[in-house]
Amino acid sequence: xxxxxxxxxxxxxxxxxxxxxxxxxxxxxxxxxxxxxxxxxxxxxxxxxxxxxxxxxxxxxxxxxxxxxxxxxxxxxxx
Numbered sequence: 001x002x003x004x005x006x007x008x009x010x011x012x013x014x015x016x017x018x019x020x021x022x023x024x025x026x027x028x029x030x031x032x033x034x035x036x037x038x039x040x041x042x043x044x045x046x047x048x049x050x051x052x053x054x055x056x057x058x059x060x061x062x063x064x065x066x067x068x069x070x071x072x073x074x075x076x077x078x079x
Contacts, residue, residue, distance in 0.1 A: 009038040009076065019048040023055050026077070030061060033079045038064065041075040049073035 012029050014022040022043055030039055043049060053063040056077050065076040 009040040011040045011042070014041055014043040014045075014048070015072070016044065017048075018045050019051055022048040023052050026052060026056075027059070030056075030059075030077065030079050035079050037079050039077045039079070041073075041077065043073050043075070044071060046073070049075070053077075 010029065010033060012026060014025060017025065022041075022045055026039065026041055033039065041052065043052075049066070049068065052075060053066055056063055056075075062078040063075065064078055065074070067074045
Protein backbone atom coordinates (compact mmCIF):
# COMPACT_ATOMS: atom_id res chain seq x y z
CA UNK A 1 0.00 0.00 0.00
CA UNK A 2 1.23 3.46 -0.85
CA UNK A 3 0.09 6.76 0.58
CA UNK A 4 1.75 9.89 -0.76
CA UNK A 5 4.85 8.00 -1.82
CA UNK A 6 5.43 6.23 1.49
CA UNK A 7 4.30 2.75 2.43
CA UNK A 8 1.53 2.75 5.01
CA UNK A 9 3.24 2.12 8.32
CA UNK A 10 2.35 0.46 11.59
CA UNK A 11 2.84 2.93 14.45
CA UNK A 12 4.03 2.02 17.93
CA UNK A 13 4.29 4.63 20.69
CA UNK A 14 6.94 3.57 23.20
CA UNK A 15 7.19 6.80 25.16
CA UNK A 16 7.70 5.97 28.82
CA UNK A 17 9.07 2.49 28.02
CA UNK A 18 12.73 2.03 28.92
CA UNK A 19 15.43 -0.01 27.18
CA UNK A 20 15.55 -2.99 26.71
CA UNK A 21 11.77 -3.41 27.04
CA UNK A 22 11.12 -0.95 24.21
CA UNK A 23 13.16 -3.10 21.79
CA UNK A 24 11.38 -6.23 23.00
CA UNK A 25 8.00 -4.67 22.21
CA UNK A 26 9.18 -3.38 18.84
CA UNK A 27 10.61 -6.79 17.93
CA UNK A 28 7.35 -8.56 18.76
CA UNK A 29 5.48 -6.13 16.52
CA UNK A 30 8.02 -6.52 13.69
CA UNK A 31 7.69 -10.30 13.84
CA UNK A 32 3.91 -9.97 13.35
CA UNK A 33 4.32 -7.82 10.23
CA UNK A 34 4.72 -8.86 6.61
CA UNK A 35 8.03 -8.42 4.78
CA UNK A 36 8.25 -4.91 3.34
CA UNK A 37 5.96 -3.33 5.93
CA UNK A 38 7.33 -0.40 7.94
CA UNK A 39 7.17 0.07 11.71
CA UNK A 40 7.23 3.67 12.95
CA UNK A 41 8.42 3.97 16.54
CA UNK A 42 8.07 6.99 18.81
CA UNK A 43 10.15 6.89 21.98
CA UNK A 44 11.65 9.16 24.62
CA UNK A 45 14.44 6.91 25.89
CA UNK A 46 17.82 8.06 24.46
CA UNK A 47 19.36 4.66 25.15
CA UNK A 48 16.60 2.96 23.18
CA UNK A 49 17.00 5.44 20.33
CA UNK A 50 20.68 4.49 20.17
CA UNK A 51 20.32 0.73 20.73
CA UNK A 52 17.15 -0.14 18.77
CA UNK A 53 18.62 0.66 15.32
CA UNK A 54 21.68 -1.48 16.10
CA UNK A 55 19.56 -4.36 17.34
CA UNK A 56 17.17 -4.10 14.39
CA UNK A 57 20.00 -4.21 11.86
CA UNK A 58 21.59 -7.14 13.70
CA UNK A 59 18.26 -8.99 13.29
CA UNK A 60 18.19 -8.25 9.55
CA UNK A 61 15.71 -5.36 9.53
CA UNK A 62 16.38 -2.14 7.59
CA UNK A 63 16.45 1.13 9.54
CA UNK A 64 15.02 3.68 7.11
CA UNK A 65 15.04 6.75 9.34
CA UNK A 66 16.14 7.88 12.78
CA UNK A 67 15.36 11.43 13.90
CA UNK A 68 15.19 13.33 17.17
CA UNK A 69 13.36 16.50 18.10
CA UNK A 70 12.74 17.98 21.54
CA UNK A 71 13.72 14.75 23.31
CA UNK A 72 11.37 12.58 21.22
CA UNK A 73 12.91 10.03 18.86
CA UNK A 74 11.28 8.67 15.71
CA UNK A 75 12.48 5.51 14.01
CA UNK A 76 11.24 3.85 10.81
CA UNK A 77 12.17 0.18 10.49
CA UNK A 78 11.30 -2.02 7.53
CA UNK A 79 10.56 -5.70 8.12
